[in-house]
Amino acid sequence: xxxxxxxxxxxxxxxxxxxxxxxxxxxxxxxxxxxxxxxxxxxxxxxxxxxxxxxxxxxxxxxxxxxxxxxxxxxxxxxxxxxxxxxxxxxxxxxxxxxxxxxxxxxxxxxxxxxxxxxxxxxxxxxxxxxxxxxxxxxxxxxxxxxxxxxxxxxxxxxxxxxxxxxxxxxxxxxxxxxxxxxxxxxxxxxxxxxxxxxxxxxxxxxxxxxxxxxxxxxxxxxxxxxxxxxxxxxxxxxxxxxxxxxxxxxxxxxxxxxxxxxxxxxxxxxxxxxxxxxxxxxxxxxxxxxxxxxxxxxxxxxxxxxxxxxxxxxxxxxxxxxxxxxxxxxxxxxxxxxxxxxxxxxx
Amino acid sequence: xxxxxxxxxxxxxxxxxxxxxxxxxxxxxxxxxxxxxxxxxxxxxxxxxxxxxxxxxxxxxxxxxxxxxxxxxxxxxxxxxxxxxxxxxxxxxxxxxxxxxxxxxxxxxxxxxxxxxxxxxxxxxxxxxxxxxxxxxxxxxxxxxxxxxxxxxxxxxxxxxxxxxxxxxxxxxxxxxxxxxxxxxxxxxxxxxxxxxxxxxxxxxxxxxxxxxxxxxxxxxxxxxxxxxxxxxxxxxxxxxxxxxxxxxxxxxxxxxxxxxxxxxxxxxxxxxxxxx
Numbered sequence: 209x210x211x212x213x214x215x216x217x218x219x220x221x222x223x224x225x226x227x228x229x230x231x232x233x234x235x236x237x238x239x240x241x242x243x244x245x246x247x248x249x250x251x252x253x254x255x256x257x258x259x260x261x262x263x264x265x266x267x268x269x270x271x272x273x274x275x276x277x278x279x280x281x282x283x284x285x286x287x288x289x290x291x292x293x294x295x296x297x298x299x300x301x302x303x304x305x306x307x308x309x310x311x312x313x314x315x316x317x318x319x320x321x322x323x324x325x326x327x328x329x330x331x332x333x334x335x336x337x338x339x340x341x342x343x344x345x346x347x348x349x350x351x352x353x354x355x356x357x358x359x360x361x362x363x364x365x366x367x368x369x370x371x372x373x374x375x376x377x378x379x380x381x382x383x384x385x386x387x388x389x390x391x392x393x394x395x396x397x398x399x400x401x402x403x404x405x406x407x408x409x410x411x412x413x414x415x416x417x418x419x420x421x422x423x424x425x426x427x428x429x430x431x432x433x434x435x436x437x438x439x440x441x442x443x444x445x446x447x448x449x450x451x452x453x454x455x456x457x458x459x460x461x462x463x464x465x466x467x468x469x470x471x472x473x474x475x476x477x478x479x480x481x482x483x484x485x486x487x488x489x490x491x492x493x494x495x496x497x498x499x500x501x502x503x504x505x506x507x508x509x510x511x512x513x514x515x516x517x518x519x520x521x522x523x524x525x526x527x528x529x530x531x532x533x534x535x536x537x538x539x540x541x542x543x544x545x546x547x548x549x550x551x552x553x554x555x556x
Numbered sequence: 557x558x559x560x561x562x563x564x565x566x567x568x569x570x571x572x573x574x575x576x577x578x579x580x581x582x583x584x585x586x587x588x589x590x591x592x593x594x595x596x597x598x599x600x601x602x603x604x605x606x607x608x609x610x611x612x613x614x615x616x617x618x619x620x621x622x623x624x625x626x627x628x629x630x631x632x633x634x635x636x637x638x639x640x641x642x643x644x645x646x647x648x649x650x651x652x653x654x655x656x657x658x659x660x661x662x663x664x665x666x667x668x669x670x671x672x673x674x675x676x677x678x679x680x681x682x683x684x685x686x687x688x689x690x691x692x693x694x695x696x697x698x699x700x701x702x703x704x705x706x707x708x709x710x711x712x713x714x715x716x717x718x719x720x721x722x723x724x725x726x727x728x729x730x731x732x733x734x735x736x737x738x739x740x741x742x743x744x745x746x747x748x749x750x751x752x753x754x755x756x757x758x759x760x761x762x763x764x765x766x767x768x769x770x771x772x773x774x775x776x777x778x779x780x781x782x783x784x785x786x787x788x789x790x791x792x793x794x795x796x797x798x799x800x801x802x803x804x805x806x807x808x809x810x811x812x813x814x815x816x817x818x819x820x821x822x823x824x825x826x827x828x829x830x831x832x833x
Binding site for chain 1 (some may be wrong): 735736738741742743744745746749753754757758760
């Protein structure tokens with residue numbers, strides 16, 4: 209079976225004469241050279257990606273690397289200058305306007321960095337927006353929206369207006385609005401970048417929880433290294449409109465393709481990236497009774513960073529039990545597991 | 557240096573030409589506007605004054621606050637006390653008829669201007685002209701095409717009051733944040749849905765400000781249009797001037813001010829994005 213979402217030789221050149229721009233691109237001119245020699249701005253160059261069904265795929269790069277342009281070409285908010293986008297082997301780039309609208313309604317949804325909630329609609333109406341546009345009957349749309357709000361944990365603000373909510377809550381609405389359409393592909397453009405670090409981690413957890421409940425293919429744009437390593441199945445590193453490397457976080461960290469990628473990932477500190485809950489292995493430690501608080505050892509909290517549980521791990525040979533926010537044991541961490549994660553960032 | 561460009565002659569010739577060949581068109585237009593204006597005036601005059609006063613007070617209480625509702629009640633009672641109710645209603649009917657036509661032409665023009673840059677470039681100087689031309693100038697051709705009475709008054713008022721709603725509709729739609737447009741498109745809006753569900757609601761405060769301005773301009777023009785027999789409160793003011801009757805002129809003026817304040821506050825209240833405060 210071929211991949212869910214395939215980008216094939218995608219290029220984008222901004223400027224008046226796209227053909228000339230593409231020609232310059234074929235001659236292998238770099239982004240800076242193109243800017244100097246002609247009036248063309250290189251968006252992205254010859255991108256090839258295969259994204260599997262159910263994968264959380266992070267495209268990472270600094271601003272200006274072309275990642276936002278790239279993600280917009282998947283649902284054709286920006287039309288590629290060359291190349292094809294295939295969803296389930298169907299060519300999105302060749303679609304008529306009518307077909308494209310259908311794809312946007314049913315197959316690809318999007319979450320925005322600035323939330324982009326409609327100021328004149330209530331929260332629940334915002335969540336139902338995509339369904340409403342797609343012609344879903346009103347009562348049913350509202351019911352589905354209500355459930356989506358529950359899923360992201362903000363049912364209580366259903367009748368508020370967007371400007372009454374904090375940034376983190378607004379983005380939960382954005383997430384629910386995309387999730388509720390049951391699109392198989394979700395595009396997330398710097399979705400959590402505008403949020404405070406603590407809220408950002410919370411939102412990442414919310415996303416991962418959603419992703420566990422129903423596998424969607426997620427293309428996640430980010431400039432945040434920690435975020436990428438934390439949530440990604442695979443990462444693509446972009447620079448100057450090109451992809452420098454694609455792989456799992458561990459692969460990239462262990463074998464960076466070039467100096468740029470190496471420099472990018474040099475500062476990763478896994479001990480500050482992951483929490484005990486992230487790496488806890490299912491099951492229970494000897495002597496503990498599942499789902500209860502009783503255990504031989506005092507459990508560590510699922511929200512503790514790894515660096516905070518290091519002293520505890522040093523004290524004992526035994527596995528550390530991990531308790532969730534209700535205090536129930538959700539799993540354990542043994543030393544091998546801890547060391548492996550600290551050394552190589554391998555979580556999943 | 558001395559040369560003569562006979563613009564006056566050209567305009568006169570053009571108006572003569574229209575009069576000669578466009579008479580039946582103006583007749584139809586005249587009948588339509590007359591029906592509209594009289595229809596509104598009749599339905600405002602039909603209920604007893606106290607009913608209309610209660611309705612307006614209720615509207616003020618619903619849209620603004622109780623203090624303004626009290627003001628509305630008191631000021632409308634004052635109008636009855638000055639024995640200007642009929643004139644006030646006539647003026648209100650003229651304003652409503654002219655505004656209705658202004659908006660139904662102006663808002664689509666504003667949307668078109670927001671979508672098409674070339675159209676904006678054309679319409680901008682035309683709007684400037686419409687707005688800066690002294691209001692009295694419109695009275696002459698209006699009277700020539702439509703005779704004397706309410707209809708030419710409405711026509712002159714339409715032309716004079718349309719620019720703000722065109723401008724502010726255009727501006728409002730152009731200023732809708734790009735991310736909202738992207739969100740609309742990303743969830744599969746057709747261009748019609750994008751306009752109706754995203755652009756128009758997001759531009760609503762700006763458009764409502766335009767509507768408010770249009771109504772205010774219409775009110776000021778309706779008063780001037782009394783010079784060609786449009787009637788209403790303007791007539792009272794005009795009689796005050798002709799007879800050098802300061803008291804009468806002041807009463808008419810006061811009526812206009814009261815009407816302006818009530819219309820202004822109530823239409824403004826629709827501008828704050830549908831959120832009642």
